Amino acid sequence: MKKILNNPADYVDEMLDGLCAAHPESYRRAGESGRVIVRADAPVQGKVGVVSGGGSGHLPTFTGYVGRGLLDACSIGNVFAGPSVGDCVDAMRAADGGAGVLRLYGNYGGDRMNFDMAGELLEMEGMESTTVLVADDIASAPREEKAKRRGVAGLLYAYKIAGAMADRPGATLGDVTAAARKAVEATATIGVALTPCIVPEAGKPTFTIAENEMEMGMGIHGEPGLWRGPLKPADAIVAEMMERLLADTGIGRGERVSVLVNSLGATPHEELYILYRRIAQELADKGITVTFPLVGRYATSMEMAGASVTLFRLDETLESLLRAPAHCPFWSV
Known part of the structure; x- marks a missing residue:
């Protein structure tokens, strides 16, 4: 690199x-x-x-x-x-x-x-x-x-x-x-990594992963995840991520959430939207309403390829605060 x-x-x-x-x-x-x-x-x-x-x-x-x-x-x-x-x-x-x-x-x-x-x-x-x-x-x-x-x-x-x-x-x-x-x-996140990144002062990748592999649950500094194995199709990746997130949070029918689909650095917006497409379908099928979705680079790990998905469980107070005005060069409401 x-x-x-x-x-x-x-x-x-x-x-x-x-x-x-x-x-x-x-x-x-x-x-x-x-x-x-x-x-x-x-x-x-x-x-x-x-x-x-x-x-x-x-x-x-x-x-x-x-x-x-x-x-x-x-x-x-x-x-x-x-x-x-x-x-x-x-x-x-x-x-x-x-x-x-x-x-x-x-x-x-x-x-x-x-x-x-x-x-x-x-x-x-x-x-x-x-x-x-x-x-x-x-x-x-x-x-x-x-x-x-x-x-x-x-x-x-x-x-x-x-x-x-x-x-x-x-x-x-x-x-x-x-x-x-x-x-x-109200917040829960899980990520998936496809490639390592390089810390400038180290000058070499933070970890190694085969070209045809992915790691579910890897941390943003390369901390070990839940499992490593063959790269799966986007819909299969979403299925596991959503199953784990919903089981952990207990979010269910009739609730409202904000969803963050985040690039770890190298993953392009096109692939994030492929993930979001399936996330939205799964939540709709379960009777969970998505409001205020966020798709993009919000928390990266240098040039690591991969993505994370965050569910943010909303109530009236949190949704009001989420929609309140805010501004920085990377995100405005």
Whole structure:
């Protein structure tokens, strides 16, 4: 595989330079290291700040979702490596409008440790903060061990719901935290990988997989999935993904869901729509109504070929927050 880059060690910083140069109305860099992306008008005084963070290599997740009605700031690490404690501190400070800060990020050990340390440091200075972990990857742990699951593409829904609640006049840190937790509980994701990707500083594929193989449930960093075997037709892939998602969530007839069909990086929109076509048919056959479908690149893994499917169980409150205005260069409502 070939990559367009200069020095691999400069990959993330040059990417952030380009991101902010292309979208100065939306993003600015902050923090001592420059590894914090902040909403152009942040902090918004009197509003709860919503902060996230994670490794590079997943655009638009994480930094891409800084914007109105979404995140106020985001710390970013090297490719597939979490942000530093200092960057987490700087992101929280940049988002603090005096009403407290929610730390909202994926359930990964390094991210948890560094955000926890950042929170403790700033709480000692008087900042009020809370944490909500996104753990939507149903392939990474059984339902009875849901707290061990990884956070993947379902982060998008948590960002949207928390950001929309934070924009409501008078919303407190408790309100925003409760909304984010409700979103996480309503979200389930499973993915399928077809090819590996290359971390620039490593210069070689993260794993190997045969040309005629697929892996169900592989994580966004190449974590082992549920099984590996011959590549199946699109409808057969959807059948297994939907069976697993519906069994895990218990979503059934008469309910409403949003569906996210996400490219892991290299999979084109045409193939995503082939998947969505069958997903929509299966849900309709089961009496489940799809509203607000999302199809595209929302949470990638460099140039990995593959896709993930997320079901987001809706009620009146969550649907209202999902439909609330939001804007960043990668997604607007």
